[in-house]
Amino acid sequence: MSRLVVISNRVDVPKARGVAGAQGGLSGALNSALKQNRGIWFGWSGEDVEEFTGHLHFQRHDGVTTATVDLATQDVEEYYNGYANSTLWPLFHYRIDLTEYEREFGVGYERVNENFASSVLPLIDQDDMVWVHDYHLIPLGERLRSKGLKNRMGFFLHTPWPPTRLLVSLPFHERLVDAMLHYDLIGFQCDEWLESFLHYCRKELGADVNEQTGEVTLNGHTSIARAYPIGIDYDHFMSKGETGEAKQAQQRLLSSTRHRLAMIGVDRLDYSKGLPERIDGIGRFFDTYPDRVRELIYIQIAPPSREGIGSYQDIRSLLEQKTGQINGARSEVDIVPIRYVNKGQSQEELFGFYRASKIGLVTPLRDGMNLVAKEYVAAQDPEDPGVLILSRFAGAAQQLQDALLVNPHSPDDVAHNIRIALDMPLAERKERWERMHQSVKEENVQRWTQNFTNDLAAVAPSVQ
C-alpha cells in the first residue's frame, strides 16, 4: 500500500507548542487515513516568525507524523489573511463585493506555495501518494512538478467553486486554474461546484473536457475532476453523545430554556454563513407570529474566526447589533429570545446542544458542504427527532433533500419554514430524519477518504 502525504494549510498538531489544532471530522478522518497508510501530514505550524527558514517541526502522535513550518509574519499577512482569505475565499463564496485584488497578496501566495513545495519535497518517497487540500494551496502541485516530483497527486477543494463569470474577475485566473490542472485527481464537494469548474476549463482555457468522465486535458496532461461529498466521522461523533459531558450539556440547555423550544445555529463567525440574514429571518418570524414569540429560544454559537481581516470584524459587529436589536425589542423580564455565544464548544457539548434543540438552523449564503447540518442530524433522538432547516446553497443540500430547504436571503422564507418546523407532526419529522440519518451515517468521512484515495491510487501516473 502506498504511503499517504497530506498537505494542508492547517495541521492537526497536538497543542503542545501552543498551537490550536484543526478541529472536527476532517482532521479525525485524515488522521485515521494517515495512520492506515503510515503517512505524513505537512503544513503551517500556526506560528509566525520574522523570516521564513523552512525549519521543519516533527511530531509523532498516535501513529501519525506531522511536519510543520513556521511562516514569516509577512507571509501570514499576504498569503493567509491576504490572497487565501481576502481574495479567494470571498470570490469562491460568490462575494465579489468583498474580494480584494492586491498585487502583493498574489506574490505572497506564490511565495508560500513555492516555499511549501521546497520544504515538503524531501519528505516524499518515490511511491507515496500526495493529497493537497484547499484553496490556500492550489499551485502547490505545479510547484512540486517543476521540482521533478513524479508521484500521483490529488487535490480536494473544501469550498465552493464559483461560476465562470465571477472567476474571470480574478487577475491571472487562467494561471491559477492552469496550475490546478497539474494534479491528477481534483475533488469537489458537490456536482454544482464540479460543473462550474468543468465549464471554466472548457470556456476559458480551451481544455478538452469530457463531462461524463470528468477528464480535463490541457497541454497533453489529463486530470480527472469528480465530486466527493465529505461526511462526518459518524462513529466518533456518536461516541461523544455517550459521554457525561454531552448529557449534561443537553440537560443544561433544556432546563435553561424552561419548556420553550430551542432552535440552534453553530457557525464559524464568517460572512459566508449568512448570520445577519438568519437573524433577520428570526426577526421576521417574531413579527409575523407575535403570539409565538414565547414558544422559541434561538441559540447561536459563533466562535470568532480570521480576526485579522476587516470583513470578519465587520460581520461580528453587525451580528451583535442585530441580535441586540431583536433582544431589545422582544425580551421580557423572564425571556431573552436570542442567546449569542461567541466562543467554540467541545464536540461533546455540541452533541448535547443539538440533541436538546428541536430545530437546527443552517443557512449559509454559500457553503462548500457544511458539516454542522450533518452533525445536527446525527445527534437527534430517533424517537423524537428535530427538524433541520437548511440553505439550498450549501453543498449538503444535494444529499439532505429531506431538510426544509430555504433561500437564506429571504427573511420571509426563513420565517415561514421556522413556522412549518414548529408545527411539523412527529410522523413527518421521523420520516424526514430517517432518510437524512441514513445518508449521514453511510456517506461518512471514512467513505470520503477511501473513495478519494482509491481513485487516486487508480489513476495512471501522469509523469513517467
Ligand code: F6P
Ligand atoms: O473549510 C474551509 C477552511 O478554510 C478549512 O481549510 C479550515 O480548516 C477552516 O475553513 C477554518 O478556517 P481557518 O483555517 O482559516 O481558521
